[in-house]
Amino acid sequence: MVFTDFGNKLSQHSGILQLMDDIAKPLPAGVTPHPLGGGNPARVPEVERAYRAELERILADGDRFEDVLAHYDSPQGRVEFLEMAAEFFRNRYGWPLTMENIALTNGSQSAMFYLFNLFSGTCEGKKRTLLFPLMPEYIGYADQGIEEGTFVSIPSIVEYSDDRTFKYRMDLKSVDGYLASHPEVGAMCVSRPTNPSGNVLTDDEIHGLSSLAHKYAIPLIVDNAYGLPFPDIVFTDEAEPIWNEDIVLSMSLSKIGLPSIRTGIVIARKEIISAVGNMNAIAALATGSMGPVLAGDLLSSGKLTDLASNVVRPFYEKRAMAAVSWIRKYFDGTEFFIHRPEGSIFLWLYLPSLSIPTLDFYSVLMKEGVVTVPGEYFFFGSDDVRKHPHYNKCLRINYSGDPSLTEDGIRIIAEKYREYSV
Numbered sequence: 001m002v003f004t005d006f007g008n009k010l011s012q013h014s015g016i017l018q019l020m021d022d023i024a025k026p027l028p029a030g031v032t033p034h035p036l037g038g039g040n041p042a043r044v045p046e047v048e049r050a051y052r053a054e055l056e057r058i059l060a061d062g063d064r065f066e067d068v069l070a071h072y073d074s075p076q077g078r079v080e081f082l083e084m085a086a087e088f089f090r091n092r093y094g095w096p097l098t099m100e101n102i103a104l105t106n107g108s109q110s111a112m113f114y115l116f117n118l119f120s121g122t123c124e125g126k127k128r129t130l131l132f133p134l135m136p137e138y139i140g141y142a143d144q145g146i147e148e149g150t151f152v153s154i155p156s157i158v159e160y161s162d163d164r165t166f167k168y169r170m171d172l173k174s175v176d177g178y179l180a181s182h183p184e185v186g187a188m189c190v191s192r193p194t195n196p197s198g199n200v201l202t203d204d205e206i207h208g209l210s211s212l213a214h215k216y217a218i219p220l221i222v223d224n225a226y227g228l229p230f231p232d233i234v235f236t237d238e239a240e241p242i243w244n245e246d247i248v249l250s251m252s253l254s255k256i257g258l259p260s261i262r263t264g265i266v267i268a269r270k271e272i273i274s275a276v277g278n279m280n281a282i283a284a285l286a287t288g289s290m291g292p293v294l295a296g297d298l299l300s301s302g303k304l305t306d307l308a309s310n311v312v313r314p315f316y317e318k319r320a321m322a323a324v325s326w327i328r329k330y331f332d333g334t335e336f337f338i339h340r341p342e343g344s345i346f347l348w349l350y351l352p353s354l355s356i357p358t359l360d361f362y363s364v365l366m367k368e369g370v371v372t373v374p375g376e377y378f379f380f381g382s383d384d385v386r387k388h389p390h391y392n393k394c395l396r397i398n399y400s401g402d403p404s405l406t407e408d409g410i411r412i413i414a415e416k417y418r419e420y421s422v
């Protein structure tokens with residue numbers, strides 16, 4: 001049997017495959033699992049109650065439930081939700097949107113796959129690339145290009161503070177210089193908040209990137225899976241939701257309680273939305289209806305964003321602060337640094353004294369039942385990002401699970417770090 005290049009590229013081992021496998025695979029008998037790995041969000045009771053109430057309302061409304069199940073939505077997404085979402089963003093932020101600016105996909109992961117391959121790959125015989133201007137970036141992007149070698153990236157600058165925290169910074173001049181000398185770049189992409197680091201790009205950084213996108217006539221894809229105004233897992237008050245015609249904003253209902261229902265929301269200029277809808281018809285026919293049906297009225301009434309800012313954000317902020325305090329407690333006396341936790345559901349730990357690469361350290365921890373994600377997978381694109389001092393010295397820790405397991409997992413990681421330090 002022969003697979004195509006496309007088949008081989010997409011069916012090979014990948015970091016995101018390992019991460020998703022680790023979420024579901026049982027550990028050997030007798031080992032207590034400490035699930036600090038994949039991106040599973042937490043169960044937040046108030047959010048769950050809101051969806052349950054919506055479902056009960058739908059079930060009580062004649063045959064509405066059966067009607068939702070019995071039809072495909074349009075490839076661009078459920079029309080009533082597209083209209084509601086356009087109205088919501090228009091009223092709330094003044095963004096000049098109509099339903100032609102919004103498309104729904106089966107999760108934002110699929111949206112990114114469409115977008116990345118819309119803007120990178122062979123075009124009129126030449127290769128177009130996708131630039132990630134701030135490495136490390138989300139593991140789930142690394143293998144999404146259909147063609148080889150279409151992703152390029154710029155390593156982050158690390159800014160350390162006195163309290164064992166650091167923040168990744170972007171040098172906009174380098175990004176400008178790169179774009180000036182690489183006319184083949186077809187789009188840029190950042191996640192905000194950033195997975196894995198928990199960084200939140202400042203408004204100035206986003207405006208700066210958006211101006212560069214405008215200058216070079218390419219889109220800036222901003223992955224807002226953890227961002228504003230929902231799920232609002234953003235702990236800094238210095239970030240605003242930002243959209244303009246140079247930005248493709250990708251949102252998701254996953255981190256506000258609906259990961260299993262797979263709903264991604266793309267906001268962009270009309271030509272891009274039309275392309276995403278057409279791609280969705282070919283790849284998936286349509287997007288599942290249940291996400292927009294459960295979330296539509298919650299969005300329109302403002303309840304979804306209220307839940308995000310009053311419940312979801314404080315919930316994760318509390319977990320983040322607890323996880324930071326456990327790291328400070330158990331790693332005390334070792335060389336450790338944490339990326340400033342500004343958002344997302346992860347802590348990003350830099351362990352400079354580690355005597356083995358984190359890919360191997362991950363296996364050491366796995367034997368103890370502690371599931372993490374090794375940092376190497378988050379450095380992809382250009383070769384020089386693998387020279388980043390953090391390349392094989394960082395671990396991503398998901399702190400959204402059971403607090404006692406998170407604490408115990410962190411204790412075990414610290415214990416093993418002491419054992420595997422130079």
Ligand SMILES: Cc1ncc(COP(=O)(O)O)c(C=O)c1O
Binds near residue numbers: 039138191195252253
């Ligand atoms: C940064 C980022 N983008 C996109 C996704 C994909 O999420 P979904 O496909 O569930 O919307 C994730 C999932 O963890 C993520 O962390």
